[in-house]
Amino acid sequence: MTTNISFLLNGDEITCDIQDHWTLLHLLREEMGLIGTKEGCGNGECGACTVIVDKLAVNSCLFLAIEADKKNIETIEGLASRDGSLHPLQQSFVDNGGIQCGFCSPGMIMSSKALLDENPDADQEEIKHALAGNICRCTGYIPIFESVEAAKKLVAENKGGQND
Amino acid sequence: MTNSNKDLTRDFSVVGKPIPKLDAAQKAMGRAEYIQDIKMPGMLYGKILYSKFAHANIIKIDTSKAKALPGVYAVLTGEDVPKKMKMGFYKDNPPIKKGKVCSFRDEVAAVAAKTPEIAKKALDLIEIEYEELEGVFDPEKAMEKDSPLVHEYHKSNVLKLPWSLHYGDVEKARKDAAFVVEGRFSTTWVTHCCMGTSGALAIFDANDNLTIYSNTQIPSLAQKDFLEALKTMGLSNKRVRVIKPIIGGGFGSKLDTYAYEHIAILLAHTCRKPVKIVFDRQEEFTATSTRQPTIIDIEQGCDKDGKLLFRDIKMILDNGAHTSWGATTPSVMMMPITSLYRVENVRYDAKCVYTNNTYSQAMRGYGNPQATFAIESNIDMLAQKAGIDPIEFRRINRNHPGDITPQDFKITSCGLDLCLDAAEKQLRKNYSKEKGVGIGVASLIHVGGGARIYKSDGCGALLKMDDYAKVDIFTGGTDMGQGLDNITAQIVAEELGLLVEDINVVHSDTDVCPWDVGAHASRSTFVAGNAALGAAKKVKKKILEFGSKILDAPPEDLVLKDRLIFVPNDPEKSMPLDKLLRKAHFSPGGTMLMADHFYDPANENMGKDFKGNMSMTYTFGVHGVKVKVDEETGKVEVLEYVAAHDVGQAINPLLLEGQVYGGVVMGLGYALSEEVVHKNGKNMNANFRDYKLFTAKDAVKITAPVLETPDKDGPFGAKGIGEPGCVPTAPAVANAIYDAIGVRIKDLPITPEKVLAAIKKRDE
């Protein structure tokens, strides 16, 4: 039950054979070696495996790899620029103490990215609503909210720069 | 070793700065490798089969079908485990059980296979015949004479542990007291919920030396356990290398060695291949240890002016079926019991009782949250009875610098008064009493300068500098996300006049790092920090001696700062540090700078009477909370939270806040939402849906005033702060609820059901 699929992964065109029952998480981690996406529960209850599929944050542990066919997939590995500089969200999570043990961080950052891509002015309540499916045991969430707030400003400044 | 007063007051370049966590960028990029991410050529996957019953005899195990499954390399049962391989300080726990199982968590078999799927399938093919036995799940029932015995050879369900002390004269004090209040409090199982599940990867080389990657907070003590395990396997005089990869949280869960580690070792040795065992989430809930549940009877009394006269506590601890560090939490519970506030007459008696439940372990705060829940709830009840404002009552009885407590704890720095002021100020700001709204506080004492619970409380550090003035420091300390890597780097950079990026901190590998007792007891900043500082001081002395020759100036005039060595206000006498180091290296009889330092704090093991200054210094704090209670539903909403801590000197305020916020939210979960539900020993909520961790939407506003009372023994004046955040949370919440609606909840967690039931009782 092998199927050939093609999709966009962090901007790269990928064509590969997959097993129908593989989850996207399995494909990324075990077959492609992209270990940035984490498995925290395997049941869609913790958000550690969050990736973005066609602009929507989803749990890659519940998303079948076969359904990635013809889709645009973004994972944590695709956020930093090719020159190595961090995405504003990554930078502000680093700077604001949004990361301790780091296991929830890739998923937390991807959820934040999906939110800010759609709603760059998200307020506190919207941030909490968007991140409610990402469990963090280390930070008490406060530094994470601060990180997203700071990233909002960075993103706005970057956009401003591009427009000039 | 102590710092001079000059150190405590000087302006710092690196210490005290909110420098982001050194490994945060690689974590943010998804590049950090956890046990889940590590693979070895030829690696097999191990899986464990657990008991189907809480208490049963194993009549027969048939592994033939599992062994015949293609891709299976080994199937082990209790028969394959060396007789002397037992875990835990009480040595009552073999990694795979034989003859009898005593809890659902008991391991009955294990498999190594080519893929995780095959291993799982093999578990399903193992046939076991059990004879179910009557179980006991209530520690009070387990103490009764006719109770089933969890371990027949032990003759009784009560463990032979010495947890009993009596200082002063409690009976006399009770007679003298103007006000006495008693209460029965209880706390249940909660669990660490590390986002990265537990796991270990064991590899033997051709000479039977073991390398084990494991999620551990105790590389050195784990090495000792595994050396002993190898000995039971007939492998004497072998080497064990413990490497802790980056871990997805610790919180005390990894302070012992576990069955999965021993089983990985056994499987790896049987198969002669690397074997990795990683828990799935359900296993993480069912097969790792919890916080120690307790039943606490407390009585405290004061005189007519509110002076605390005595504290009398009896405690029953549900030990579960086997023994780990949960059973020794009374040794730390003694700390708040004897030493939170001035109280001369203290009695404490604790019994640990075997049941067919899961067994407990260390968890952030290590017994202190349970004891403080009872003490600080009961203090509010006593203050009320005495007609004294609860904050004022605490001021009357607060500890002072220079105090020696009944347990012989020497209080050095103590900012409890400052914390009370700060918490009260924040809490009463703009506060006016409304219906259903209330405020409450609770204080804490915790070890802040190590904790001598093992023969050594030490930590070693090795430091070397290269030709470019870069430092590699190898510390015994363990970073598990809390930020010891930063603390170490900041301390070393400060001492040597370097920048944080000049310091490479190597930790958690027993082949290259010196010994350390483990990341526990909020000790790493203090102990590992002092070890690093000691090594840096030795190197600094050498730098200054050599610099004195090169720059022709007395060593005491030389300053190391901004990667330079110089005499202030003398531009002639200045040189980049790397240049100086190269001069030292590339000259006749050349030298390279290296130093080692082993710091073992001058704290004391407790004597038979449990007296002894366990820690070099103690951390104090006061938490205040404002809640709103919905009197129709029983739901408690936290409106505001203030957590004031006396931290000595903050080495890194960003990480410090992170510890406090994280601790408080963990504490709020303990207070309001979290519980592992067991029904006749079976875990009923082994998932994140039903185990109620706070989500982002439940997060609360927290203010965290940091009171700096530099400690003379701490590195640059610092004290420990890893655990205090979750210590007084539950009683602060319970006190606020009482203030809001006049009901006292004495059983954690404080669920809407319990609150509403209490309201109905109140209104009867």
Add this chain to the structure above:
Amino acid sequence: MKPFKYLSPTTIEEAISFFGEHSQTSKYMAGGTDVIVKVKEGLMEPDFLISLKNIEEMSSLHKNEATGELFIGALVTHAVLEKSLMIQNQYPIIYDAVSNIGSLQVRNMGTIGGNLINAVPSADGAIPLIALDGVALLHGPDGERSCEVKDLFIAPYETILKPGEILKKITIPPQVPLTGSAYMKFGRRAAMELPLIGIGVLLTLDDDLKTCKKARICLGVAAPTPIRALKAEKFLTGKEINEEILIEAGNIAAEESKVRDSVRGQAWHRKEMIRVHVKRMGLKCLEIIKNGA
């Protein structure tokens, strides 16, 4: 996870024919947030997983402005409903329910149809659709049939759907003026909850803005399947609505519920929560009506 063959029909007819070929070993899947968990846990072991995701006609959400009917394709995700301004403004009870199902990640995948067919006693998605007198359109090997959403459920995890039958869409009849509706999920946390109890109330008032013309009180986790509190509804109908009357309705609803003790919550407390929230949701309905009138 046991291997399976993934099939991706683009029409309902094709899906049904795939199912017909291997009816014993096939399972339909919508968003997958329940099915994949069940397959992972071995509770479901299909050889063929028939995804309905590519059936376009099942994915549309639209309102017929002429008739006032609302059509919700079974594959419409919770997130699409949550983000729809039309749902937010005109069907607040649906918004209340779907915006708090699981996490945003789950809502981005999970569908309203999947939520109904999963038939858990707590199905957040079912309560508002029952309150709104929703009608489910089913399509199976023997053609189409429809039933009220309230009649879909037989027992926990069991619906009236026959083998091979697919829930195609839900039709919500036109909303009568002077109607208000609200849903409350009661749980221990603010998110990621299965409700301890779910309470949906819909009230339609007479032109006097006082008398109750129609009442719907729908409860989740109050019985093995989502239920309507018919006695309480009957009690309210024709009465002048005020807080006392709503309290009484709450009492009646609580008594006619069949709440149970479980690991998640105790029966007596669930009953209390029905009392309290029937009142609260009823008051919220009045407020919505008054703000709209």
